[in-house]
Amino acid sequence: MLSIELTMAGIVVVAASGFLALLPIRGEGGQRLAAAVLVAGSGLGLAGAIGAFAAPMPPALDYYWLLPWGSFSVSIDPLSAFFLCPVFVVPALGSIYGLGYFTRKEEGRKAGKLAVFYGLLAASMGLVVIARDAVLFLVAWEVMALAAWFAAAIDDDRPEVRKSGWIYLIATHVGTLCLFAMFALWRATTGSFALSPLASAGGAATALFVLALVGFGFKAGFMPLHVWLPGAHANAPSHVSAVMSGVMLKMGIYGIVRMTGLLAAIEPWMGSTLLVVGLVSGIAGIAFATGQKDLKRVLAYSSIENIGIIGMGLGLALLGRATGRPVWTVLGLGGALLHVWNHSLFKSLLFFDAGSIMHATGTRDIEALGGLGKKMPFTAAAFVLGAVAISGLPPLNGFAGEWLLYLGFFDTLVPGGPRGIEAAAAAAGGLAMIGAIAVACFVRLLGAVFQGEPRDPGRVAKAHDPGLAMKLPMVMLAAACLVIGFFPGLAAPALEAATTAWLPVGSMVPHIAELAPQAWIGWLGLALAAVVALLALGMRLHPRAEKAPRRGTWDCGYAAPTSRMEYTATSFGQSVVRLFSFVLWPSRREPRIEGPFPPESRFSARVPDPVLDRALRPLFKSSRRWSSMVRVMQQGQTQLYILYILIIAIVLLAAGGTGVPR
Amino acid sequence: MTDIAVHLLVLILLPPFLLGVINKTKAFFAGRKGPPLLQTYRDIAKLLRKGMVISGTTTWIFRAGPLVTLAAVAMAGLLVPFGASPAIIAFQGDLVLFAYLFGLARFFTTSAALDTGSSFEGMGSAREATFAVLTEPALFFAFLALARMSGSLSLVNMLRVPAMGLAAGTTAPLVLIAIGLFIILLAETCRIPVDDPNTHLELTMIHEAMVLDHSGPLLGAITYSASLKLFIIGSVLVDIVAPWKTGNPLMDWPIFAGELVVLAAVIGVVESVMARLRMNRVPYLLVSAILLCGSAFILLVR
Numbered sequence: 001m002l003s004i005e006l007t008m009a010g011i012v013v014v015a016a017s018g019f020l021a022l023l024p025i026r027g028e029g030g031q032r033l034a035a036a037v038l039v040a041g042s043g044l045g046l047a048g049a050i051g052a053f054a055a056p057m058p059p060a061l062d063y064y065w066l067l068p069w070g071s072f073s074v075s076i077d078p079l080s081a082f083f084l085c086p087v088f089v090v091p092a093l094g095s096i097y098g099l100g101y102f103t104r105k106e107e108g109r110k111a112g113k114l115a116v117f118y119g120l121l122a123a124s125m126g127l128v129v130i131a132r133d134a135v136l137f138l139v140a141w142e143v144m145a146l147a148a149w150f151a152a153a154i155d156d157d158r159p160e161v162r163k164s165g166w167i168y169l170i171a172t173h174v175g176t177l178c179l180f181a182m183f184a185l186w187r188a189t190t191g192s193f194a195l196s197p198l199a200s201a202g203g204a205a206t207a208l209f210v211l212a213l214v215g216f217g218f219k220a221g222f223m224p225l226h227v228w229l230p231g232a233h234a235n236a237p238s239h240v241s242a243v244m245s246g247v248m249l250k251m252g253i254y255g256i257v258r259m260t261g262l263l264a265a266i267e268p269w270m271g272s273t274l275l276v277v278g279l280v281s282g283i284a285g286i287a288f289a290t291g292q293k294d295l296k297r298v299l300a301y302s303s304i305e306n307i308g309i310i311g312m313g314l315g316l317a318l319l320g321r322a323t324g325r326p327v328w329t330v331l332g333l334g335g336a337l338l339h340v341w342n343h344s345l346f347k348s349l350l351f352f353d354a355g356s357i358m359h360a361t362g363t364r365d366i367e368a369l370g371g372l373g374k375k376m377p378f379t380a381a382a383f384v385l386g387a388v389a390i391s392g393l394p395p396l397n398g399f400a401g402e403w404l405l406y407l408g409f410f411d412t413l414v415p416g417g418p419r420g421i422e423a424a425a426a427a428a429g430g431l432a433m434i435g436a437i438a439v440a441c442f443v444r445l446l447g448a449v450f451q452g453e454p455r456d457p458g459r460v461a462k463a464h465d466p467g468l469a470m471k472l473p474m475v476m477l478a479a480a481c482l483v484i485g486f487f488p489g490l491a492a493p494a495l496e497a498a499t500t501a502w503l504p505v506g507s508m509v510p511h512i513a514e515l516a517p518q519a520w521i522g523w524l525g526l527a528l529a530a531v532v533a534l535l536a537l538g539m540r541l542h543p544r545a546e547k548a549p550r551r552g553t554w555d556c557g558y559a560a561p562t563s564r565m566e567y568t569a570t571s572f573g574q575s576v577v578r579l580f581s582f583v584l585w586p587s588r589r590e591p592r593i594e595g596p597f598p599p600e601s602r603f604s605a606r607v608p609d610p611v612l613d614r615a616l617r618p619l620f621k622s623s624r625r626w627s628s629m630v631r632v633m634q635q636g637q638t639q640l641y642i643l644y645i646l647i648i649a650i651v652l653l654a655a656g657g658t659g660v661p662r
Numbered sequence: 663m664t665d666i667a668v669h670l671l672v673l674i675l676l677p678p679f680l681l682g683v684i685n686k687t688k689a690f691f692a693g694r695k696g697p698p699l700l701q702t703y704r705d706i707a708k709l710l711r712k713g714m715v716i717s718g719t720t721t722w723i724f725r726a727g728p729l730v731t732l733a734a735v736a737m738a739g740l741l742v743p744f745g746a747s748p749a750i751i752a753f754q755g756d757l758v759l760f761a762y763l764f765g766l767a768r769f770f771t772t773s774a775a776l777d778t779g780s781s782f783e784g785m786g787s788a789r790e791a792t793f794a795v796l797t798e799p800a801l802f803f804a805f806l807a808l809a810r811m812s813g814s815l816s817l818v819n820m821l822r823v824p825a826m827g828l829a830a831g832t833t834a835p836l837v838l839i840a841i842g843l844f845i846i847l848l849a850e851t852c853r854i855p856v857d858d859p860n861t862h863l864e865l866t867m868i869h870e871a872m873v874l875d876h877s878g879p880l881l882g883a884i885t886y887s888a889s890l891k892l893f894i895i896g897s898v899l900v901d902i903v904a905p906w907k908t909g910n911p912l913m914d915w916p917i918f919a920g921e922l923v924v925l926a927a928v929i930g931v932v933e934s935v936m937a938r939l940r941m942n943r944v945p946y947l948l949v950s951a952i953l954l955c956g957s958a959f960i961l962l963v964r
Contacts, residue, residue, distance in 0.1 A: 370779070373721040384723065384773075393766045394759060406758045413810045413963070422963035425806055429799040429956070432761065436798040439765055440791035443772045446723075447787070452779025453719055520753045524737065528763075531733040532726075535883075539725065544713035545879050553717040553778045554875055567776070567784020575792040579945060 003051030004059040004076055004130075007084065010045025011126040014038050014091070018119030021112040028104055034115045035095040038122065042092035045126055049084035052076035053497055060132070070135025070193040074127075078497035079261065082337055083129045083254045086344035090246045091122035093348065093473035094239035100469035101355050102237050114154045114237065121147035121243060128251050134183040134193040141179065141251075145172040145219075148248055152236035164231030167612070171228035175218025182211035182259075197504065198264050205263055209270050212259040213277070220252025222311060223281040226304050227612040230292075233300035234364065238355025241296060245303045245351060246344035253310055253340060257333075260318060261502040268418070271318030278311025279427055282434045287580040290441040290573045291607030295354050295364045298445055299347065302390065305434060306343045309402065310336045312427055316408050321503065323418050330509050331408030331516070333502060334495040338401035341491065342484060346389040346398060349477040353383045356470055357449060360463035363456075366445065366569045371454035375463040380450045382474045387442035389481045392435045395525025397481045400488035400518065405431060407516050440576050448569035455563045486525050488518040570605055577607060585610050665747035668915060673739045676919065677893035678702035678886065680926040687930025702889060709882030717875050720777045727774020728876060728883040731767040735887050738763040739894045743818050743901060745918030746911035752818040757805050760817060761798065764850070767887070768794055775872035786871030789941070793856070793868070796948035797846050803955035804839045804846075808902075810962045811835070821898065825905035835958035836902060842954035843899045847929075849948060851892040854933040856944050896925050 021034035052059055060075035076084070095118065104111040124147055127140035149172070153165030187193055189204045214225070221229040229249075233241045256274075260266060285304030292298045313336025320328030356379045357372065358364055373380040389396035409428040412421050454460035465471070484491060492512040500509045512518065539545050555565075577586050584607050591601030608614065633644070682699040689696020698704075716724070740750040741760045749756075772787035808820040811832050824836055849856045852869035861867055873884050900921045907914055939947060 371719070373723070373777075377721075380721065380723075388766070388769060391765070391769060392762070393769055394762050399759075399762060403755060403758050407755045407815065410755075410806065410809050410815050413806065414813065422810075425810075425963070426803075426956075426959070428806060429802045429952075432798040432802040433795060435762070435765060436791075436795040439769050439772075440788075440795065443769060443776065443787065443791055446773050447776030447784070451719075451721065451723065451773070451777045452784075516755060517753045520751070520756070521759065524751070524759065528733055528737055531736065532730055535729040535733060536726070539729065539879060542879055544711075548714035548716045548878070550718040551715050553719050553780045555780060563779070565781055566779045567781045567788070572776075572784060572788040572791075575788050576795060579792060579795060 003048040003055060004061050004074065005048070006051065007045045007048030007076060007126065007130065008061070008074065010041045010043070010048060010088065011123045013041030013044060014088075014119055014126065015123030016119065017041060017095075018116035021115035028099070031104055031111055031115060032099060034119070035099055038095045038119055039092045042088040042122070045084065046088040049076065049081040049088065052081040052084075053078055053494060058501070065136075067135060070133045072136055073132045073194065074130040074136075075132045076130050077501040078494070079257065079501040080129045082494055082498040083250060083340070084126060086247050086250060086341060087122065087125045087129060090344050090348050091118070091125075091243050093476060094118075094243050094352075097239045097242075097352055097355070097470050097473045098237070100467045101239060101359060110154055114151055114240070117147045117150040117154075118240065118243070121151055121240075121248070125247060125251055129254060132195045134186060134195060137195065138176070138179060138183060142176065144248065144251065145176065148172075148240075148244060151240045152232050152244065154237060154240070155235070158235075160231075161235040164228075164235045168228040168232040171218055171225070175215045175225070178211050178215030178218070179255075182208055182215055185211065195258070195262060197262050205265055205267075208259065208263065212256055213274070216252040216255035216259070217277070218252070219255070220249050220307050220311075221281075221304050222277050222307060223284050223304060224611045226281070226285070227609065227616060229304060230297045230300040230609065233303065234294050234296040238296070238351050238358065241299070241354075242348035242351035245300065246348040249303060249307055250340050250344065253307065253314070253336075256314060257502060260314075264504070266318050266322045268319060268322040271315045271320075271322055272424070273315070274311050274318060275315030275424060275427060278308045278313075278315055279430045280308070281305065281311060282308030283430060283437070283580075284583050286434055286437045286441055287576065287584055288607060288609070290437060290444060290576045291584060291586060293365060293367055293569060293606070295357065295366050295369075295445070295449065296351070297364075298366075298441065299350055299354060302438070302441065303343070303347060305438065306339065306347065306390070309405070309431070309434065310339050310343070312336075312431065313339065313405050313408070316405070316412075316424065316427075317499075317502075319412075319421070319424060320408075323421070325411075325417070326503075326508060326510055327411050327515060328408050329503065330496065330499050330512060331404050331411065333499045334492075334512055335401055335404030335408060337495055337498055338404060338484075338488075338491055339398075342389070342397045342401045342481070345477050345480045345484070346386045346396075349382060349386040349474055349481065350390065352470065352474050352477070353379055353386060356466045356474075357463075359466060359470075361459045363459060366448040368456040368459060369449045369454070370452045370456075370563060370566065371450070371460050372463055373450035375460060376450075376465045378465040378471060378474075382478055383446060383450060385478050385481060387446055389485070391438040391442050393439070394521070395485050395528050397484035397488070400484055400491075400521060402431065402435070403488075403521060404512070404516055411515075437576060440572075444569055444572045447567075447572065452566045453563040455566065455568075457563075486522045488521055489513065492518065573607075574605065577605075583610075585614065665911065666750055668911075669744050669747040669750055672744055672915070672919070673736070673890075673893070676922070677889035678706060680892055680896065680922060681885075681889050683923050683926035684930040684933065687927045688934050691931070691934035702885065706882045706886055709877075709885065710879050712878040714878035714880060716877075717778050719779045720875070723770075724774050724777040724875070725880065727770040727777070728880045728887065730770040732883045732887045732890070734763040734767040734770075735890045735894065739890060741817055742894055742897055743821055744897055746907070746914035748818045752816045754815050757809070757815060757817050757820065761801055761805070764891070765794075765798070767891075771872060774876075778875045780874065782867075782871045782874055786868050789868045790872060793849055793944060793948060796945060796952060797849050800842055800846055800948065800951040800955045803952065803959050804842055807835050807839055807955065807958040807962050810959070817898075821901040821905075824902050825907055831962070835961045838954045838958035838961070840899065840903050842951045842958070843895075843902065845947060845951040845954070847892070847895045847899055848932070849944075849951075850895055851888065853929055855936050855939045855947065858938045892926075892929075893922065896922055900925055 017038035021030045058077035063072035065072040124144035131137040218225045289301035316332030389398045392398040392402040412424045588605045681702040775783035775787040811823045812820045857868040
């Protein structure tokens with residue numbers, strides 16, 4: 001079995017790839033070399049992951065390890081292999097995209113610096129997924145967190161990038177602190193740092209689960225732990241945003257899946273907690289997305305929604321495991337995992353799309369765009385595909401994943417389940433609501449960016465589709481969305497293998513094909529595409545439709561319509577925002593219009609993040625005021641500070657003393 | 663085999679007739695003679711022959727919108743049982759596809775509207791998208807209740823429950839679902855009190871405002887899709903309210919068609935005796951649909 005060696009080699013090559021961009025090669029040569037090596041390394045790693053799927057036993061290895069604690073033990077079970085797929089696919093496509101998006105010609109030395117941290121980010125995520133030792137896991141986790149920080153804050157000459165970078169750094173370390181506590185508890189309970197299944201955790205199981213949920217929840221971006229996510233995603237270069245949203249958030253999901261897989265006894269409350277957290281993140285995340293004006297912030301909030309959907313699936317899987325219902329487990333975990341893949345595909349596609357738009361127009365403000373569809377037909381078509389997929393609509397991959405979740409939630413209705421379990425079925429109604437808001441959110445984005453007349457003609461006039469390096473990754477992601485949408489059964493063996501790996505050894509997992517006739521979804525999707533093609537052909541053959549004259553949009557006979565009369569994205573979002581104003585707390589500044597000749601006035605509406613802008617910022621501001629009282633002790637003399645330390649040490653010594661002779 | 667053929671034929675031919683019935687009923691209440699029952703067929707035939715005027719602002723999405731909508735709605739019609747025919751296609755979980763096909767239709771209708779850059783159409787599509795946020799969960803709660811009663815996740819079996827007679831535990835939920843579905847039907851097909859299909863221009867319109875710029879064959883496709891949608895959701899409602907079957911196809915098809923005509927007449931009466939709600943009141947109506955269907959669900963699982 002070479003698969004684990006292949007994957008390890010892939011990780012090393014990917015980690016090293018970025019340093020090649022620093023070589024003094026003229027022009028873009030260094031960056032191209034780095035991208036080629038990263039793609040090659042990812043190919044190696046992916047080959048190893050696919051090999052591990054087929055392996056009868058999970059391949060494992062132990063390397064020499066310098067640190068006094070833990071060990072360098074790695075292994076690829078099907079669950080790891082499942083998460084390795086996006087880890088190796090998305091960064092590889094992103095590095096190709098970066099050749100057109102973040103070039104040395106335009107960005108100067110930043111391009112080389114970014115390549116280094118980009119490679120490290122991709123490699124560390126691979127290591128996170130295969131680590132089987134808590135210390136190794138934490139080392140890889142921290143490298144990932146820091147590499148992502150350096151990569152996301154690459155434009156550190158802009159103040160808002162530095163600000164969002166700091167918020168990310170604080171949030172990720174609060175999460176890591178929880179993980180430290182969790183692994184310390186793990187060590188205390190099991191007696192070792194090895195991540196192997198636990199026979200019985202006793203009372204520690206509750207604490208382990210809660211710490212994992214919070215610690216990994218920070219990384220995954222569950223509400224209300226999402227505070228770092230919108231800013232960091234919006235301000236990172238687009239291919240880094242794609243890797244962060246498409247893959248790095250999933251490391252949080254991986255952590256929760258892995259830790260719950262290791263715990264012996266799963267209790268129903270764990271499942272229902274995750275289900276509720278997921279539902280709240282889903283509805284609130286997409287409702288926030290609908291209120292944003294920054295293109296990439298919309299996508300970032302929509303990531304929170306998708307993480308919420310995944311969380312709902314995990315919750316159902318945990319419920320199934322706690323109550324001995326393998327059907328819920330396989331549909332819940334299967335749907336969640338398929339959504340992990342799907343989200344990494346369509347969200348990366350949309351972030352690449354957003355990058356092309358920014359590259360062409362120089363802005364992320366959707367209120368300044370509009371009418372791009374004619375200038376950038378490829379980008380527009382890719383966006384439509386991504387938007388249909390992310391809204392979970394047939395016939396694309398988003399539907400295939402959510403459909404499994406729906407079937408799982410409906411299955412909790414089967415009589416004979418534990419008392420009160422039917423409440424879980426109500427989550428299907430919540431999922432339907434998430435889907436409907438997602439349609440509103442992405443139609444709004446599509447309309448504001450690509451349709452209508454340009455609101456800022458100067459920006460849009462020069463816009464054009466990106467070059468081949470940026471198009472190619474988008475084509476590949478779009479193709480992947482289509483393939484999973486039309487042939488959802490292809491993913492079933494991987495989902496079943498990963499579910500088996502998650503369950504205790506010896507558990508039977510029902511076949512997805514028996515629970516969910518996925519072939520029908522594929523066939524009907526193809527039939528739908530065929531009918532649309534036929535109708536389009538009919539229009540083409542229509543004798544008079546083809547010669548349709550082009551006139552202005554009908555406007556009640558008004559003679560000089562301007563783009564300022566268009567319905568703006570803010571207006572479109574208002575009706576949804578108003579429905580959810582009880583969670584969104586939108587802020588509006590509305591002038592009072594009085595008298596027959598009212599003076600000129602302004603209207604503005606925005607949706608700030610309640611957790612960050614209304615809770616945390618005021619909290620930190622007031623804590624700064626209180627803690628500034630300590631400043632009286634500040635003298636500016638190092639000796640004095642060391643004296644303070646000495647005094648405190650003596651006080652502690654006294655406080656720790658018991659008076660009992662040694 | 664004959665059932666499938668009749669199913670397709672009914673699905674293709676009958677829907678525009680329902681619009682005729684609604685208009686005739688409304689004309690009767692208004693003391694007018696009204697357009698002939700078959701007027702919608704003539705309108706569609708005329709539109710299909712005509713040329714089009716297309717706004718220069720639009721892209722391919724504007725032209726794709728009505729076609730994708732038509733295809734998606736028609737496909738949803740294959741999943742519902744009509745008269746003597748069980749659905750043409752039935753599988754475990756087809757109800758989710760049924761609901762999401764309407765979602766796909768909505769995505770393309772609303773984005774085709776935004777493609778024109780007109781404020782009217784923007785407003786219409788924002789409202790359409792927003793109201794769906796409330797109708798979708800209501801529809802799924804109705805499905806949850808039906809799934810609980812039937813123990814099946816296929817529309818065919820779920821809609822067979824009412825025909826099995828009213829048991830003590832299922833009567834109340836079925837009544838609640840029927841009322842909830844009727845509200846969903848009115849909202850989804852853009853009827854009074856949610857929307858007024860007769861006015862295009864008031865700032866209060868939804869569906870008619872979205873299609874202002876479509877003309878010729880595309881407008882024909884839109885009119886036809888609208889009638890198809892009414893027909894399909896209506897037949898789900900009819901299966902719940904009046905599941906009368908004799909077992910003889912020669913009787914069942916006419917009964918089914920008659921029931922739908924009655925439903926159309928009822929919609930016509932509602933449109934005649936009610937005023938359209940103020941736009942900011944519509945969400946309350948839709949939330950009450952969620953409450954009705956959700957209560958049915960709770961009654962069943964308590």
